[in-house]
Amino acid sequence: MAGECVAEGPDLKEMGEEELWDLINDNRHRICLGVRPCTLIPYLRQARVLTEMDEDEILSCHNLTNRSMRTSYMLDLLRTQGRNGAVALLESLMIHYPTLYTQVTGRKPSTEPSKFSGLIKYSELTEYLVRAVTGMQKELQEARCEAGRMKARCTTLESEIRQLMEQEEKSRCLHSENEHIRRHLCSLQREVTKLKDEKCDLYMRYTAAIEEKSAVNMRLHDLNLQVYQLQTELQKASTENEYQKRQSLRCASTPATPQLQDEVRSLRCQLAKAEKLNPACQDILAQDLAEAIGSQVELAEQLRCYRGENEQLVREKQELLDQKECLSLQVKQLTLDCNLHQQKSTLIQIQMREVQTERDLAYLSRDEAQAMIARILAEKDTLRSQLVEIQERVFNLQGKHSPREERQSSDEREDGWESRRSSCEESSFPNRRRLCRMDAINPMTSCHSEYEDTAANSIRSRNAEPPSPESIRRREEVLYADSSLETAESDSILEDFVFLPSVGSEDKQTPRLSSSKYTSADRTSAPPFLMRSRPKAIRVNGRVLTISFQGEALLSQLTVLGGNKTGVFVHQVTEGSAANTVGISPGAQIVEVKYQQNKKALRMVLEDSTLEEAVWALSQITGLCHLSLRPKQDDYKLLLQLLQNNETSSGDSFYVRVNMTLPAGPSGTLTVSCNDILHVTNTRPAGIEDSWHASQVHPCQLLDLQSGTVPNYYRAQGLLIRAIEEMSFQIKKSKKAGRVVAQNQQKAVRIVSTGRLGRNRLWVSVEDEQTKSPESGDASAPRSCVTLMPYSLVTPHYPPVCRPVLLLPTVLGRMLDKKLGGWQGFQLCDPEALSSSDHAARLQRSEILEECDQGRNCYTLQSVEKIVAKGIHCVLPLGLDCVRRLHRADIFPIIIFIRQSARSARKLRSKLQRHGQSEEQLLACSRSEEPLLDKLPCLYHSVASDSWCDQTSLLTSLRTIIWEEQKKIVWVEPDLW
Known part of the structure; x- marks a missing residue:
């Protein structure tokens, strides 16, 4: 009907290509909004103005997000076909969209075959229309069948909806009950918290009461001792008083005995009678009296002697009793003092354990603070390097946009800047040293003065901070460059750098993650060892001796043990080998190794590497090598003692975060899930290849739980790639089948990569001595790569x-x-x-x-x-x-x-x-x-x-x-x- 309202337009057969496309472009917006490409494409394919590839591109391209964009892109493809494309488009509009055809051309749609284009024959057009009508009839029949099925489906869904409504009512009741229970649980939790607080207060009060009781007991003990001493003195005084009373009574009764008085009276009577008798009797009586008196005197003298002996015995007895009482008092006092000393020693031991616990916590806090300082310094170094690059870009931009008359002066300034900045173009300037923190102000300072004036160079930064670990590493590289390998055995280097404690050997809580792709020496490509994002400063605690010898099949000449926690030590040396000839002995720590491969001088630092990484690094040596050793017999003997007592299985210790789910397997394989934390304690367990021995970590404490073996880094990386491929295949399969993956399904894989950098920081650090550029062990490896990480190194905080x-x-x-x-x-x-x-x-x-x-x-x-x-x-x-x-x-x-x-x-x-x-x-x-x-x-x-x-x-x-x-x-x- 719309076509009847429009005036008859020009004849399309007489119009040229540009006129036809001008006509289409004038109505392009109307065509893009009202046309479906899938409707017109079959006719355009029949007219041979579009190919099958064009159809796939129009309908399947992800950049074309809506119908208008697909229609516009189809018009662009038809424009490349010239007049045939325009005519075919208008004819398809005449067949499928007659109203739009009238609005675009101003002509009524004709039912006659195309006479002006010649693109499609009449018979082909009839065949196309028959196929289109047949297809529409089939679609109509399928739509009716589908409507019947949908009606039946609706009936079943209505019944299901009624059931679901009933279940929803039940679930609503359950939710209300659950909410009530949760509120009750919250109240109980609050009460439990209050009870815990009350328990804590009671415990504090109880502790205070115990302390008061202990003080009272000590005071009571002192008072008991004083009372006992007073009782002893009182008893002694009473005994002496009683003895004095007896002595006084004895002395008073001795001269007045009744027998002596009677004898004296009888003698006096006899004397009186004798005076009346004759002289002969008197003489006899006098003689008898004298004899009696003599015998009496002797008896008195004996009695006096016996009394003296008795008094002496009594005094000795009293002295012995006093000594006994004093000794018993001393025994009781010593017993009380012994008990008191036992209590004091128990309290001192408890306090010592508390002090040790506080000391461990203080060490841990100190290590965390030192780790923070190291991280801040690393960030500052990164920012300094970024600042250098940005300033370089600014100078380059200023040189490009400056006027010609100032180009010469700006070039001079750029040359002056390039003389002060770090040597980033090593291919053009191979002899120029990399910019260090100390050279930022005075680039003309020599390496020798830089090493001797460490304190002066360390304060050239804007802030008063110790030198960063990267600066220390660069200083040591300068020392190695200045010293010759031929005189290294006689001239050992004394490393006395200023060193940050945060990266010292005592930092046992900062683990290092490593892995080995290969375990045999015949594999030449380097494994993706896990390392720190920034190389640690070399910890030098003594003299380092560099020994040069033929290291062909080095692992057959010597064996190593240890790890990143203790260091890698030489354990056994084969008799008669080159290593034995040059004087390598057990107990020496391997600091670093230098060797040649593919006509390149390579260097690997092994001071804080794991045992697996050290074995792989030593297996790469195929000729002349230079081992830097440090004698550390005490640490080596301590490690041997721990291994013999089964207190540890190796010298490795670090923590990792698992980025994939690993199911349980044979021979004690540990079951881990994505984002689990593992404590790796041995990177080369005995009898198990390509595996690590690890333990799961308690979420709230640094304790090891269930232990077992897990795949090492290289094998886990292969499992990760396989899991990603299986996941992508399942996702494609589910999309084709129309299924939707559950959102709450547990995560099986965590995609973590190292980034597109010139050096992969998670691979073993193999530095080229000529260009000072770290490589991945393979000279043909690309400088830009992205590496998937099955494990990530983590640090507890x-x-x-x-x-x-x-x-x-x-x-x-x-x-x-x-x-x-x-x-x-x-x-x-x-x-x-x-x-x-x-x-x-x-x-x-x-x-x-x-x-x-x-x-x-x-x-x-x-x-x-x-x-x-x-x-x-x-x-x-x-x-x-x-x-x-x-x-x-x-x-x-x-x-x-x-x-x-x-x-x-x-x-x-x-x-x-x-x-x-x-x-x-x-x-x-x-x-x-x-x-x-x-x-x-x-x-x-x-x-x-x-x-x-x-x-x-x-x-x-x-x-x-x-x-x-x-x-x-x-x-x-x-x-x-």
């Missing part, structure tokens, strides 16, 4: 304060941040208003976490530190970009990702509408941010989409998750990008 909280996806996180920030123990981070100068200064110091849309308002690092200093959780309304900035400041946030599905998004429909968001935006944000979580250098917690029913239950579960995550150890891996 123990945050002393409450960790910040980051909720993802960001659309949902913005909704929950205010709710979470209003709880006790949580506070929402607020932006700060900064001036332009302050903003630029903080941006240069990387203290701005994220910028707001409103002027100069920014979320800064200082605002987070203020909230964390209060001992509460800081709720971060930020994105994933803030995680690495917080890690640089030793702040490790709790990252919680809430998975989303269409069903879970419907639960938040009202909340999303209130915040101006939609369900599609929430799902799109979740799909875009979930792949970025694997790029983070730390672990995160994932919440399943079906584990919560509404916003209240989600917030309750989030609080429980935060409480659990706060107790865990934070494992951080080096940032490889």
Whole structure:
């Protein structure tokens, strides 16, 4: 009908190519909006203006996201066919879109065969129309059958919907009961927390009471001793008093005995009678009296002697009794003193154990602080190198855009700059040394003065800090370059560099990850050993002796043991071998090795390498080699003693994060899941090839749990590649079959790669002595590569304060941040208003976490530190970009990702509408941010989409998750990008 309203247009047969395409381009927008390419393509294929490849490109190209773009691209392809393409397009419009044909050409659609184009014969056109009608009839019949099936399906679905509604009612009741139980559980948890606090207070009171009781007992013991001494003195005084009384009574009664008085009276009577008798009787009586008196005197004298002896015996007895009492008193006092000393020794031992525990914690804190200093220095070195490159680009741009009359002066300035910057073009200037921190001001300083004036050169930086480990390594390379290999045996180098303790040999908590692709010496390509993102400074604690000899089949000449924790030592030397001839003996630590391969002088540092890496490195030697050894007999004997006592199986010790799921296998293979933490203790277990001995780590303590074997780095990398291929095949198969993969399925693979750098930092460091460029062991290996990592080296951290909280996806996180920030123990981070100068200064110091849309308002690092200093959780309304900035400041946030599905998004429909968001935006944000979580250098917690029913239950579960995550150890891996 529309064609009747339009005036008759020009004859298309008479129009030329440009006129036809001008006519089509004038109506291009109308054609793109109203035409389906899949409808016109069969006719255009019949007219031979489009090929099968063009059809696939139009319908299957991922860049063409909608129908209008596909139609426009089809018009572009037809334009390349000239007039035939335009005529075929108009004829297809006349057949399938007659109204649009009338609007474009101004002519009524004709039912007669094409007479002006000659592209399709009448018979071919009739055949095409018959096929089209037949196809439409088949489609109509199929549509009717499909409608019948859909009707039956609708009936069954209605019944299922009724059942689901009943089940939903039951589930709603169950959810309400579950919510009631959860609230009750939360209340119980709060009560348990209160009880724990009360228990802690009671324990403190009990401890104070015990201390008071101990003090009272000590005082009571002293008082008992004093009372006992007073009782002893009182008893002694009473005994002496009683003895004195008896002596006084005895002395008073001795001269007045009755017998003597009677004898005296009788003698007096006899004397009186004798006076009356005759003289002869008197003489006899006098003589008898004299004899009686003499005998009496003798008896008195004997009695007096006996009394003296008796008194002496009594005194001796009393003295013995006093000595006995004194000795018993001393025995009791010594017994009490012995008990007191035992108690004191017990308390001292307990205090010593507490002091040892505090000392270990202090050592651990010191090691963490030293690791932080080393990381800060590494970042500063990286920033300095980036600054050099940026300044070089600025000078180049200034040289290109400057006027011709100033080109000569600018070239002179560029030449002056190139003389001061680091030698990045080593192919053009092979003799120019790389820019060091000490040469940034005075590049003319010689290597010798640089080494002798270490203290002076170390303070040339802007800040007063010790030299970085990279600077120390470069200084040692200069020393090695100056010393000749021929006189190395006689002239040992005394390494007395200023050294950071953070990378010292005592740092046992900083592991080093390594792996070996190969275990035999006949394999020439280098394995992807795991190493630090930055080479450690060489720890030199004594004299290093470099020995040159023929190292053909070096592993048959000597055997090694040890690892990254203890160092690699020479264990046995074969008698009569070249190593034995030059004087290599057991107990020497292998510091580094130099050798030639493919006419290149290569160098590998083995001071902190694992046993597997050291064995692989020594197996690469095929000729003259130079071993740098350090005698460390004490450490070697200690390692042998530990191995003999079965306290350790090797000298390896480091922690890794697993990036894939490994099922259980034969002979004690450990079952691990993606993102598990393992403690590797032996990289070459006895009797097991291509495997490591490792243990699972407790999430909250640095304790080893179940142990077993896992594939080494090279074999695990092959399993990772195979798992990725199987996953891609399953995804393609599920897409073809129309199935959808479950979102809450456990992650099986975490894609982590090393980045496209000139040197792969996860491969063994083999440095070319001529060009000083690290290679991967294979001279033909490309300089730019991406390596998949089955294991990532991690380091434990123990945050002393409450960790910040980051909720993802960001659309949902913005909704929950205010709710979470209003709880006790949580506070929402607020932006700060900064001036332009302050903003630029903080941006240069990387203290701005994220910028707001409103002027100069920014979320800064200082605002987070203020909230964390209060001992509460800081709720971060930020994105994933803030995680690495917080890690640089030793702040490790709790990252919680809430998975989303269409069903879970419907639960938040009202909340999303209130915040101006939609369900599609929430799902799109979740799909875009979930792949970025694997790029983070730390672990995160994932919440399943079906584990919560509404916003209240989600917030309750989030609080429980935060409480659990706060107790865990934070494992951080080096940032490889």
